[in-house]
Amino acid sequence: MLMANMKCIRCFRAHSLLLLRSSSSPVTIPVSPVRVRYRRLSSIFEPVSDQTVNSTSDDATERQRISNDAGFSGEDKPEEKSRKSSSGGFTRGWDPGEVVMNKKKGKVKTSWVCESCGHSEGQWWGSCRACNKVGTMRRFSEASPSRVSGGGGNYSGGSGSGVSESSGLSWLPEQGVVQPLKLSSVIDGITQQQWRISLPGLFGNEVGRVLGGGLAPGSLILIGGDPGIGKSTLLLQIASIIAEGNDLAQPAPVLYVSGEESVDQIGSRADRMKIETDELYLFSSSDLQDILRKAHRLSPRALIIDSIQTVYLKEVTGSAGGLTQVKECTSTLLRFAKKSNVPVFLVGHVTKAGDIAGPRVLEHIVDVVLYMEGEEHSAYRLLRSVKNRFGSTDELGVFEMAQSGLEVVSNPSGIYLSQQNLDSDVLAGLAVAVVMDGSRSFLIEVQALCAPGSTVSRHVNGVQASRADMIIAVLMKQAGLKIQESGIFLNVANGMALSETAGDLAIAAAICSSFLEFPIPNGVAFIGEIGLGGEVRTVPRMEKRVSTVAKLGFTKCVVPKSVEKSLKALDLKDVEIIGCKNLKDLINAVFR
Numbered sequence: 001m002l003m004a005n006m007k008c009i010r011c012f013r014a015h016s017l018l019l020l021r022s023s024s025s026p027v028t029i030p031v032s033p034v035r036v037r038y039r040r041l042s043s044i045f046e047p048v049s050d051q052t053v054n055s056t057s058d059d060a061t062e063r064q065r066i067s068n069d070a071g072f073s074g075e076d077k078p079e080e081k082s083r084k085s086s087s088g089g090f091t092r093g094w095d096p097g098e099v100v101m102n103k104k105k106g107k108v109k110t111s112w113v114c115e116s117c118g119h120s121e122g123q124w125w126g127s128c129r130a131c132n133k134v135g136t137m138r139r140f141s142e143a144s145p146s147r148v149s150g151g152g153g154n155y156s157g158g159s160g161s162g163v164s165e166s167s168g169l170s171w172l173p174e175q176g177v178v179q180p181l182k183l184s185s186v187i188d189g190i191t192q193q194q195w196r197i198s199l200p201g202l203f204g205n206e207v208g209r210v211l212g213g214g215l216a217p218g219s220l221i222l223i224g225g226d227p228g229i230g231k232s233t234l235l236l237q238i239a240s241i242i243a244e245g246n247d248l249a250q251p252a253p254v255l256y257v258s259g260e261e262s263v264d265q266i267g268s269r270a271d272r273m274k275i276e277t278d279e280l281y282l283f284s285s286s287d288l289q290d291i292l293r294k295a296h297r298l299s300p301r302a303l304i305i306d307s308i309q310t311v312y313l314k315e316v317t318g319s320a321g322g323l324t325q326v327k328e329c330t331s332t333l334l335r336f337a338k339k340s341n342v343p344v345f346l347v348g349h350v351t352k353a354g355d356i357a358g359p360r361v362l363e364h365i366v367d368v369v370l371y372m373e374g375e376e377h378s379a380y381r382l383l384r385s386v387k388n389r390f391g392s393t394d395e396l397g398v399f400e401m402a403q404s405g406l407e408v409v410s411n412p413s414g415i416y417l418s419q420q421n422l423d424s425d426v427l428a429g430l431a432v433a434v435v436m437d438g439s440r441s442f443l444i445e446v447q448a449l450c451a452p453g454s455t456v457s458r459h460v461n462g463v464q465a466s467r468a469d470m471i472i473a474v475l476m477k478q479a480g481l482k483i484q485e486s487g488i489f490l491n492v493a494n495g496m497a498l499s500e501t502a503g504d505l506a507i508a509a510a511i512c513s514s515f516l517e518f519p520i521p522n523g524v525a526f527i528g529e530i531g532l533g534g535e536v537r538t539v540p541r542m543e544k545r546v547s548t549v550a551k552l553g554f555t556k557c558v559v560p561k562s563v564e565k566s567l568k569a570l571d572l573k574d575v576e577i578i579g580c581k582n583l584k585d586l587i588n589a590v591f592r
Helices: 002-023 056-070 183-187 201-211 231-244 263-272 288-298 323-340 361-365 465-478 501-516 542-551 561-568 583-590
Strands: 034-036 051-053 108-114 137-143 220-225 254-258 280-284 302-306 344-349 368-373 380-388 396-402 405-408 430-437 440-452 458-461 486-492 524-526 556-560 576-580
Touching: 201 231, 201 368, 201 380, 201 396, 201 405, 220 231, 220 323, 220 361, 231 254, 231 263, 231 280, 231 302, 231 344, 231 405, 254 263, 254 288, 263 280, 280 288, 288 323, 302 323, 323 344, 323 361, 430 501, 430 542, 440 501, 440 542, 458 465, 465 486, 465 501, 465 583, 486 501, 501 524, 501 583, 542 556, 542 561, 556 561, 556 583, 561 576, 576 583
Parallel strands: 220 344, 220 368, 254 280, 254 302, 302 344, 430 524, 458 486, 524 556, 556 576
Antiparallel strands: 108 137, 368 380, 380 396, 396 405, 430 440, 440 486
């Protein structure tokens, strides 16, 4: 029995030794070929057929194909090293840098920016410390310097996604080391035609005057306005004028890019507007890098982007129209305009608050900001300059929307002057005021109605309520009108807003006319400000206002007494200048 047990032990030891020896030998496990799946940016959600990598030569061919899809060639493959494994294959089948919504690693600096004035704070506050507006602070993230490649020439859009300056701009000429230049050497030998791109024609002159004398090369212009106001129509007409050229410049290509409309839709609108310019190129895209590549090949005289809320950069996190995308795309287009000296037009949508979509800092980036205004049921459009680095912001363009596009209004005062009664030469409770908007003077009609025993004491439309209350109080106290028990209604014709103090005299004259039931004769205009003592005070640009009155065929103009002599020296034979010191002189001069 003992011998049998010893034999079993020896057998167990031998079997264990055999197992230990066999375990030291290499174990061969079948390896299946590596399968890698690749996706294009244009079809990020569409499946692509599997590619099998079997050899080193196949690996090189596959890497070249992916590089071409991503837009890299030669040395422009920054992610190639990270995509190689030790065996020569790929560690993953797609590169995050090729995805539009790309998030990069690194620290993010968060700040709070006021969307009204652009003031920034390191922490959130209930109101802006600069403009004291409540609820305007918005969260904004900025990339740290380590996350932005390309040295000091790059710009971080504040979303945690730095964008290289060479993104889409690598084909632009390098400026090298820039040295300070003397002013005399910069302006020496440069003519006005080189400073400005002239816009010929009646329409071009109107737009050029708002821009400050023409289109400045290399400028970035932002045009805002309500949806359907006519921004695209305006830019299509501007593009046609620039492409056609003039006596000083030959026809040159202009690139019109739309992210909202197809090329056929833009062509249909151009056909309706009778635009047949050969050098006007249409392109529908939202990829800003692709747009800039097309612009490089075409070398246009001007570039138009409609709109900035529809374009995006692949390297920036967020969807098109977001805060980060809008700011980064605008900064990229600014660099493009300055380096290529090509003027760029941008269309910006307007929010319910009346501001261009995005923070107010967007307006700080561009060179010119133009707003297009107009009443909902009116065919007239006003092009107003809010910011202009190349000219005055006091200019105003007046247009009328017609079937063939925007047409210039030669007599803007006709918009605000109502039709006179053909059966009578006079109208009670109506007075004409002369106001200035920028460098242009307008004649508008102020209407007043005094209704004794009315349940409504006062109602104003188009006039500041506080200003109307002051004028009514001065009429009662200084002029002695007993209008305490009368309901007073004030209105400005055609929806015009009267905000200038030069219309005070016309408001007072309209109230007196309605209360006294004494109509004011046709052809009488009023210019002047009313003080609390009942005195009539002068306003700026009296000569230009009176000259406009004379051009429009008015026969009398009531002005402050202090400027009566200087205005009579203008030798306006067709206009009688009537000077008034106070409201009592006004009543005696007009209502007698």
